[in-house]
Amino acid sequence: MTLLRRTGLAVFAPLLAIVVALAISALVIAVIGENPLTAVRVMLDFGETPSQQTQAMVVVVNRAVPLFLAGLAVSVAFRMGLFNIGVEGQYRLATILAAAVGAAVALPGPLHVLLIIGVAMAVGALWAAVVAVLKVTRGVSEVISSIMLNFIALGTASFLLTGPLRGSPEGASVITTSDIPESGWFPGLNGVVTGLGLAEPRSDLHGFLLVAVVAGVVVAVLLTRTRFGFDLRATGLSPSAATASGVDARGMVIKTMLISGAIAGLIGLPDLLGTSHHYGTEFTAGLGFLGIAVALLGRNTPVGIALAALLFGFLDRAAIPLQFEGIPASVVTIIQGTIVLAVVVANQVARQITRRQAERGSARAGASPTTGDGGRTTDEREGARA
Amino acid sequence: MDGGGPERYTPPGPAVFRVYRLDVARSRRGTAPGPDDLRSGGPSDTVRHHRPGPRRETPLNEPAPLAVELRGITKRFPGVVANSGIELRVRRGEVHAIVGENGAGKSTLMKTLYGMHRPDEGEILLDGAPASFRSPADAIAAGIGMVHQHFMLADNFTVLENVVLGSEPTKGIRLDRATARTRIRDISDRYALGLDPDQLVEDLGVGDRQRVEIAKVLYRGATTLILDEPTAVLVPQEVDELFGNLAELKREGLTVIFISHKLDEVRKVADAITVIRRGTTVGTADPRTTTARQLAEMMVGAELPTPQTRASTVRDTPVLELQGVTVAAPDARTVVDDVSLTVREGEVVGIAGVEGNGQAELVDAVMGLRSLTAGTVRLGADDITAWSTRRRREGGLGFIPEDRHRQGMLLEAPLWENRILGHQTRPPAVKGSFIDRRGARADTQRIMREYDVRAPGPDTLAMALSGGNQQKLIVGREMTARPRLLIAAHPTRGVDVGAQSVIWELLKDARAEGMGIVLVSADLDELIGLSDTLHVMLRGRLVATLDPARLTPEELGGHMTGGNTVGAA
Numbered sequence: 001m002t003l004l005r006r007t008g009l010a011v012f013a014p015l016l017a018i019v020v021a022l023a024i025s026a027l028v029i030a031v032i033g034e035n036p037l038t039a040v041r042v043m044l045d046f047g048e049t050p051s052q053q054t055q056a057m058v059v060v061v062n063r064a065v066p067l068f069l070a071g072l073a074v075s076v077a078f079r080m081g082l083f084n085i086g087v088e089g090q091y092r093l094a095t096i097l098a099a100a101v102g103a104a105v106a107l108p109g110p111l112h113v114l115l116i117i118g119v120a121m122a123v124g125a126l127w128a129a130v131v132a133v134l135k136v137t138r139g140v141s142e143v144i145s146s147i148m149l150n151f152i153a154l155g156t157a158s159f160l161l162t163g164p165l166r167g168s169p170e171g172a173s174v175i176t177t178s179d180i181p182e183s184g185w186f187p188g189l190n191g192v193v194t195g196l197g198l199a200e201p202r203s204d205l206h207g208f209l210l211v212a213v214v215a216g217v218v219v220a221v222l223l224t225r226t227r228f229g230f231d232l233r234a235t236g237l238s239p240s241a242a243t244a245s246g247v248d249a250r251g252m253v254i255k256t257m258l259i260s261g262a263i264a265g266l267i268g269l270p271d272l273l274g275t276s277h278h279y280g281t282e283f284t285a286g287l288g289f290l291g292i293a294v295a296l297l298g299r300n301t302p303v304g305i306a307l308a309a310l311l312f313g314f315l316d317r318a319a320i321p322l323q324f325e326g327i328p329a330s331v332v333t334i335i336q337g338t339i340v341l342a343v344v345v346a347n348q349v350a351r352q353i354t355r356r357q358a359e360r361g362s363a364r365a366g367a368s369p370t371t372g373d374g375g376r377t378t379d380e381r382e383g384a385r386a
Numbered sequence: 387m388d389g390g391g392p393e394r395y396t397p398p399g400p401a402v403f404r405v406y407r408l409d410v411a412r413s414r415r416g417t418a419p420g421p422d423d424l425r426s427g428g429p430s431d432t433v434r435h436h437r438p439g440p441r442r443e444t445p446l447n448e449p450a451p452l453a454v455e456l457r458g459i460t461k462r463f464p465g466v467v468a469n470s471g472i473e474l475r476v477r478r479g480e481v482h483a484i485v486g487e488n489g490a491g492k493s494t495l496m497k498t499l500y501g502m503h504r505p506d507e508g509e510i511l512l513d514g515a516p517a518s519f520r521s522p523a524d525a526i527a528a529g530i531g532m533v534h535q536h537f538m539l540a541d542n543f544t545v546l547e548n549v550v551l552g553s554e555p556t557k558g559i560r561l562d563r564a565t566a567r568t569r570i571r572d573i574s575d576r577y578a579l580g581l582d583p584d585q586l587v588e589d590l591g592v593g594d595r596q597r598v599e600i601a602k603v604l605y606r607g608a609t610t611l612i613l614d615e616p617t618a619v620l621v622p623q624e625v626d627e628l629f630g631n632l633a634e635l636k637r638e639g640l641t642v643i644f645i646s647h648k649l650d651e652v653r654k655v656a657d658a659i660t661v662i663r664r665g666t667t668v669g670t671a672d673p674r675t676t677t678a679r680q681l682a683e684m685m686v687g688a689e690l691p692t693p694q695t696r697a698s699t700v701r702d703t704p705v706l707e708l709q710g711v712t713v714a715a716p717d718a719r720t721v722v723d724d725v726s727l728t729v730r731e732g733e734v735v736g737i738a739g740v741e742g743n744g745q746a747e748l749v750d751a752v753m754g755l756r757s758l759t760a761g762t763v764r765l766g767a768d769d770i771t772a773w774s775t776r777r778r779r780e781g782g783l784g785f786i787p788e789d790r791h792r793q794g795m796l797l798e799a800p801l802w803e804n805r806i807l808g809h810q811t812r813p814p815a816v817k818g819s820f821i822d823r824r825g826a827r828a829d830t831q832r833i834m835r836e837y838d839v840r841a842p843g844p845d846t847l848a849m850a851l852s853g854g855n856q857q858k859l860i861v862g863r864e865m866t867a868r869p870r871l872l873i874a875a876h877p878t879r880g881v882d883v884g885a886q887s888v889i890w891e892l893l894k895d896a897r898a899e900g901m902g903i904v905l906v907s908a909d910l911d912e913l914i915g916l917s918d919t920l921h922v923m924l925r926g927r928l929v930a931t932l933d934p935a936r937l938t939p940e941e942l943g944g945h946m947t948g949g950n951t952v953g954a955a
Binding site for chain 1: 803806
């Protein structure tokens with residue numbers, strides 16, 4: 001029952017936050033002189049033909065996959081009390097290097113894809129490890145170092161793209177790396193979509209969705225079912241108690257950042273392996289920062305993050321149709337921003353409610369009839385000994 | 387589960403009250419307070435500290451209006467009656483102690499009086515007039531102030547800034563420091579608080595911080611002060627100072643409500659005592675005619691064991707050997723200086739000392755939480771100096787930390803996860819590198835049953851438990867792992883009498899079974915009663931090794947302060 005109430009609260013807080021955020025957004029839309037109801041209609045309108053509808057859904061999911069991975073990367077660190085703000089830099093650097101390696105070799109299909117994934121995870125992990133090492137050895141706050149490393153990563157990525165890793169011809173308007181050969185492409189899932197009896201969408205559903213699901217399951221199991229996850233969460237809840245229980249705090253910082261960075265390395269791969277097949281100046285940016293919002297909204301649990309990522313994907317899809325109706329696409333960003341703010345507030349309220357319930361629980365434990373006789377147990381012990 | 391227990395305790399009839407009240411009246415009229423009340427009471431009454439403040443000023447015969455009167459206060463929470471039919475009568479100008487076990491309902495009652503929630507039944511009378519508080523602000527306006535157990539001070543502010551925070555005197559929009567300073571100096575002088583308004587709070591010791599809290603309340607014009615477990619955070623000397631301050635407050639006609647479960651202290655400072663058990667008042671007592679044991683028995687409703695151990699169970703095999711252990715603080719100051727000691731199987735080695743003399747650092751060093759600058763630590767035959775904390779725990783070290791919230795528990799995690807904490811590598815809670823949730827829950831339930839942890843179930847959050855129940859869970863968890871050596875740092879601090887006796891029994895049992903125990907404590911009775919060997923720690927060094935069988939608390943107190951003189955205070 002308490003479990004039910006606790007999960008109820010966990011779901012209720014973000015839901016309430018979303019409703020509040022939508023109300024505020026409606027106000028904003030009204031203030032700029034547009035009809036909020038039109039905006040709602042556009043967001044919910046997935047098109048007329050079955051093909052258009054599946055296409056809209058595929059767009060939402062395709063957008064949600066990298067957001068989910070980004071949220072997951074942030075949340076792993078966050079569960080230990082570490083703010084990995086550097087996910088942005090980690091995935092950008094990981095993606096360009098993975099793209100370069102992928103383009104440079106030719107291997108049989110699965111191996112080629114595995115190599116690219118491996119490179120991306122390794123680069124992300126190593127870049128995050130810089131943050132961890134600085135923290136463990138020099139006591140540098142991971143917030144500061146990871147933000148600073150973002151700039152370095154973005155700068156390095158630009159340099160690599162325009163310099164040694166440039167694959168696009170001189171003078172092209174969009175600079176990219178060389179294309180990854182077809183053996184390094186991740187097959188789409190449209191077969192599954194049509195297999196489910198849905199109409200064939202225009203673009204492919206990212207096959208990387210499967211990798212994301214696996215990553216989510218692995219992280220969930222790791223966090224809640226393993227000793228390592230226990231140590232990680234214990235450190236997040238109380239570093240001093242975790243240390244006293246035998247957790248090696250420094251080792252945990254490094255391991256956690258490695259995991260967080262490795263997941264961050266995956267963020268760019270759905271696009272890289274599924275659609276673009278190269279990294280370029282037009283490659284999706286900002287996913288790392290959105291990941292922080294998604295993780296917050298999803299309360300750092302894989303299922304929550306998946307739902308949050310889908311919501312963000314759903315909102316992002318509406319950006320273009322909204323413009324057709326004369327409503328600026330920034331409305332979507334405003335909604336996302338207010339949702340995150342509202343969630344932070346709601347989470348705090350939920351925390352206080354939990355605490356108050358716990359206090360009541362303590363009053364119950366203290367005053368309940370089961371307390372029976374405070375001294376009796378002692379007497380019994382005494383009696384048993386005599 | 388809730389329905390199965392014995393029936394609720396029935397509120398005491400007027401007879402109980404009358405008995406105790408008569409007792410009070412008789413003794414008050416009969417005895418003049420003087421040296422002979424030092425002699426009253428049982429064996430635990432050997433008073434080490436001087437008695438602060440004269441008691442004779444309390445007007446006893448004239449029917450002075452009661453400063454605070456609570457009539458039939460009942461407070462229900464969903465499914466729980468936290469307080470029922472509470473009766474409390476506090477005279478103006480007295481120190482009135484409220485004692486009771488943790489979870490007996492003292493805090494709920496004080497929250498009612500301080501306006502943090504409203505009672506479901508009953509009335510509050512201040513100076514004879516009914517009062518009703520919607521918030522603490524109302525209570526403050528009515529002259530009631532609360533000094534919380536955990537200080538609420540901003541470290542990087544001065545005393546002045548902390549005192550005025552929230553009710554700042556202003557000149558235009560600027561803080562009128564001159565006025566504030568005058569008023570604080572005034573309060574400080576009047577009640578002998580000895581505060582310097584311009585000192586930074588972070589530079590103050592615990593005792594001074596508490597006086598800042600008291601000044602905060604006085605600054606807001608309180609005439610009735612509620613002190614919630616004020617001595618829990620103080621060392622004996624500071625307790626004496628606090629009692630001196632309370633005497634000053636009393637002299638100025640203020641009323642003090644003093645919540646505690648340290649019965650010796652209560653008997654030393656209070657003019658009257660109200661005992662609360664299971665949510666209701668079980669009676670009042672006169673501190674001068676009631677012994678600590680009698681009070682404790684009123685609190686728990688049963689006779690109590692003493693910490694006295696019986697026959698020695700010390701064997702020959704050493705389990706822990708410290709050789710020249712030296713620890714430096716981050717600022718390179720030596721906090722543990724060349725400590726050598728041996729703990730044998732079945733032996734309790736007590737470490738006495740005024741807090742802050744290196745005991746905490748020594749414990750950290752043995753647990754591997756702090757590195758040594760010199761010396762070795764041996765556990766049985768192994769040199770564990772270089773081992774990690776986890777390896778030490780696996781090797782048979784158990785740990786009851788001094789501050790359970792900081793080092794012993796995950797407050798926001800359920801009990802079964804707290805069962806795993808510190809035992810992440812061992813069954814039954816863990817299978818290989820996976821957590822055995824079912825095993826952990828089952829074992830938590832066993833611990834709750836065997837160690838009398840009162841909580842709804844293993845999924846309850848740890849923060850929902852009272853201090854005593856949290857501590858019993860920790861003790862149960864550590865005992866379950868059957869350590870070779872247990873480090874018990876203040877194992878009964880902040881727990882009620884019932885839990886205290888349970889924990890003492892557990893330590894005695896473990897000792898009888900051959901466990902070596904290092905007992906760090908500030909409770910002199912506990913140290914003398916449980917230890918086989920007693921070391922005194924002063925400024926990081928072991929300065930004396932004493933035989934607890936031939937030691938009085940006075941002598942021990944003398945060694946702890948370095949004076950070696952009886953009654954140094």
